Amino acid sequence: MDETLKKAVEEICQARGNDAGAMMDIVRQVQARFRGVSEEAIDLIAAQCHVPRVDVAGVVSFYAFLSTASKGQVVIRLCDDVIDRMYGAVAIAEAFSHELGIEMGQTTPDGKITLEWAPCMGLSDQAPAALVNDVPVTHLSTDKARHLIQSLRRYMDPSRLVERLGDGNNAHELVGAMVMNNVRKVGPVIFAPLGPGEAMKKALAMSPAEVIRDVKTARLRGRGGAGFPTGIKWEFTRAAAGSKKYVLCNADEGEPGTFKDRVILTEQPDLLAEGMAIAGYAIGADEGILYLRAEYAYLRRFLEQVLQRRREAGLLGKDVCGKKGFNFDIRIQMGAGAYICGEETSLISSCEGTRGDPKNRPPFPAQKGYRGCPTVVNNVETFCCAARVLEKGAGWFAQLGSPGSAGTKLLSISGDCLRPGVYEVEFGIKLTEVLRMAGGQEAQAVVVGGPSGQIVSAADFERPICYDHLATGGSLMIFGPQRDVLEIVEHFLDFFIEESCGYCTPCRVGNVLMKERVARIRSGKGELADLGYLERLGQTIKTASRCGLGQTSPNPMLSTLRKFRSAYDSRLVQQAGxxxxxxDIQAALAQAKEVQGRASVLFSGERHHR
Amino acid sequence: MPGEKANPKAPANVTAGKKPAKAAGVQKKAASAAAPKTQPLEMVQPAAAAAKPKPKIATVSMAGCFGCHMSLLDIDERILKLVELVEFNKSPIDDIKVFTSRCAIGLLEGGCCTDENVHNLQEFRKHCDILVSVGDCATMGGVPAMRNMITLKECLDEAYQNGPTVYNPKNLMPNDPEIPLILDRVYPCHEVVKIDYLLPGCPPSADTLYAAITALLFGEPLKLPYELIKYD
Known part of the structure; x- marks a missing residue:
């Protein structure tokens, strides 16, 4: 038994009271310290926290940022988003591989540098991008990739890779990132200035029921994608039995092509904190948790400081804003790289220190959420909107946007356009108008709402962006006429296969079957019957999957089957036999030929297809 | 995969792409190149069977265990009725090795493990109007497909060279040209040729098989009671 490991694991566990509920922090710390959570470390953690070994092993195997094998001192995670691919991520991967002499997924023999792919890290507007440990590196090129490796070889210090800081708080001493905010359109809700405590003071002057009434009157709906009315969610949670309640902020912005929460966290963290505190007041919670995705770890110290400053100003902690008896504080829970944790019940599982598996609903989090207590889970942007509703009034908010969708929406725009970035627009804006603003008028296809949303063609560009038409949690990816729609679909399916938690069969197996059939069509071997098969399979997966991942993963395929039918039809085998x-019998026999050293008697040549 | 041709509206658990009543007609569409027009099955009634040529059935066991064929024999005395209704062509039942005429129905047991299986299956597709994948090996690969996670080289190595019970001092590998070549993995039938119906079960019981065959022969919707399609 390795004594150093034993001692360190004991210390790490004890620092968290040997609480299995803090498993995420424990394993993250062991990973950081030993570059991996070895089988031995898993045993030690399990013994220390008095949980079955499999509970710990399950967590380690679930999250992308954790591993049993020891990783390099520096881990380079190259973003494998569809946008990054369009802008040359594969060539950059080759440059990294060549320079390091290893393949993707491997570690250099000296144990110094690990190279791997990672799903979208919220930097699509500055693609291709990579995370080097916690340091985001943007606008990569093959040249820069070579320089990056040379610098790492020399200094082994990722922070030296940042040569010029980004705009706004990206240049803050606690952030120090080369990331750009790229805020292209400032609106009245999210990016307007806010004085400290302005929204909270107004909320605390009212009763919690009145706060909820205002949020309902403002017709605020969830900004993460599902669009559930926020006031009703708060009301349910307030009404639920239980003295301990929680406010969870979903900052696990994992939907590919979405990066607006990163910009909010960078520029408007106070607005978010106010929104969370108001939610806490409304539902009767004294604890808030900000679940921050591992990819945004570079913002952590900055956010901790924001929270500390607010505590010192009396805006968090005991008797918030002088309101006797209202205590509310926020802590940050780090994720460890899992798309599914953006789904609220998975996010709760993850906060509880387990695998990020979705839970059955009902009971809904409003009744039984974090640690079995009534819990509100809202998106970063939703809390910001709620704060603004309380500051400016429900009427002011409700008159923004369109009748069914009040307020503004942040759009993360990336892909084939001149001005990628974040836009705060009023709901109801037509897609053509958005494309004009972003300089993407030539678009062939727009992915609205990320891979789990839909892929629309020019026929839909006149439709408005709102909950009832083109709904989006923020992601808008633009694809020009030179792009292959089926390649995009296949890439999205790869993403879902990778991110499926594997709990339910329709999603775990169905996504693989869908991808195989789309790949078959792309390779020119598909037949008309395959399209019917895809349609049926897609509907089955949507209907039978347990959570939002499988319920939406067929969307890119199903929406393109309708909107881009010719992309499929034109590749089908014309005269199916x-x-x-x-x-392909020859491909099926290739291994046998190699092992046995002879050709097939029955299928000697090309004559097998008649 | 079982969902390959699954149709929730199918009359019963012969998971079918099309309704049985239309089978002969639709079959032409699905496999037009190999299916010249034959006598419609609907015309064959028991009374008329003596006068008219009987529809022909072919069967084959590929990567299976012959269990589905045993199940077919399990129809007991109904086999006499079946023989009145149909004539067997290529089949282990009468030991006819090659097709001597076109058949109405081909019953397939087992998936494709070797090039010979593929050849056999393609012959069936060429000579039969309707192909039915019978049993779990034909529909899904079944037990033989358990090797699909292992490369062929590893399989042969374990079987003939380095397995714990192998005695093979000359390190020989069976390699006579008479022996079929093994495919990279076991394929269910519908991945190799187009299949009209899937009949699950391991094996499908005699009653299930009899009900399916007679339904096909008379062009009637197949009604399988729950007991016949319950497999747990």
Whole structure:
């Protein structure tokens, strides 16, 4: 038994009271210290926290940022988002591989540098991007990739890779990132200035019921994608039995192509904190948790300082804003790289220190959420909107936007356009108008709402962006006429296969079947019947999956089957015979030929297809 | 995969792409190149069977265990009725090795493990109007497909060279040209040729098989009671 490891694990666990509920922090820290959570470390943690070994092993195997194998001192995670791919991520991967002499997914023999792919890290507007440990590196090129490796080889210090700081708080001493905010359009809700405690003071002058009434009157709906009315969610949670309640902020912005929460966290963290405190007041909670995705770890120290400053100003902690008896504080819970944790019940699982598996609903988090207590889970942007509703009034907010969708929406725009970045627009804006602002008028296709949303064609560009038409949690990816729609679909399916938690069969197996069939069509071996198969399979996966991931993963395929039918039709085998076009006997026999050293007697040549 | 041709509206658990009543007609569409027009099955009634040529059935066991064929034999005395209704062509039942005429129905047991299986299956597709994948090996690969996670080289190595019970001092590998070549993995039938119906079960019981065959012969919707399609 490695004594150093034993001692360190004991210390780390004891510092958290040997509480299995803090498993995420424990394993993250062990990972950081030993560059991996070895089988031995898993045993030690399990013994220390008095939980079965499998509970710890399950967590370690679930999250992308954790590993049993020891990783390099520096881990380079190259973003594998579809946008990054369009802008040359594969060439950059080759440059890294060549320079380091290892493949993606490997570690250099000296144990110094690990190279791997990672899903969208919220930097699509400055793609291609990579995370080097916690340090985001943007606008990569093959040249820069080579320089990056040379610098790492020399100094082994990722922070030296930042040569010029980004705009706004990205240049803050506690952030120090080369990330750009790229805020292209400032609106009245999210990016307007806010004096300290202005929204909270107004809220605390009212009763909690009145606060909820205002949020309902403002017709505020969730900004994360599902669009559930926020006031009703708060009301349910307030009404739920239990003295201990929680406010959870979902900052696990994982939907590919979304990065607006990163900009809010960088520029408007106070507005977010006010919104969370107001929610706490409304539902009767004294604890808030900001679940921050591991990719945004570079913002952590800055956010901690914001929270500390607010505590010192009496805006968090005991008797907040002088309101006797209202105590509310916020802590940050780090994620460890899992798309599914953006789903609220998975996020709760993750906060509880387990695998980020979704939970069955009902009971809804409003009744039984974090640690079995009534819990409100809202998106970063939703809390900001709520704070603004209380500051400016429900009527003011409700008159913004369109009848069914009040307020403004942050759009994260990336892809084939001149001005990628974050836009705060009023709901109801037409997609053409958005494309004009972003300089993406030539778009062939727009992915609205990320891979779990839909892919629309020019026929839909006149439709408005709102909950009832083109709904989006913020992601808008623009694809020009030179792009292959089926390649995008296949890439999204790869993403869902990777991110499926594997709990339910329709999602775990179905996504693989969908991807195989789309790939078959792309390779020119698909037949007309395959389209019907895809349609049926997609509907089955949507209907039978347990959580939002499988319920939405067929969307890119299903929406393109309708809107980009010719992309499929034009690749189909024209004269389908009685045999399956996709079955290739020579490929199926290749291994046998190699092992046995002879060709098939029955299928000697190319004559097998008649 | 079982969902390959699954149709929730299918009359019963012969998971079918099309309704049985239309089978002969639709079959032409699905496999037009191999299916010249034959006598419609609906015309064959038991009374008329003596006068008219009987529809022909072919069967084959590929990567299976012959269990589905045993199940077919399990129809007991109904086999006499079946023989009145149909004539067997290529089949282990009468030991006819090659197709001597076009068949109405081909019953497939087992998936494709070797090039010979593929050849056999393609012959069936060429010579039969309707192909039915019978049993779990034909529909999903079944037990033989358990090797699909292992490379062929590893399989052969374990079987003939380095397995714990292997005695093979000359390190020989069976390699006579008579022996079929093994495919990279076991394929369910519908991945190799187009299949009209899938009949699950391991094996499908005699009653299930009999009900399915007679329904096909008379062009009737297949009604399988719950007991016949319950497999747990």
């Amino acid at each position: 009685p045999f399956q076009s996709a079955f």
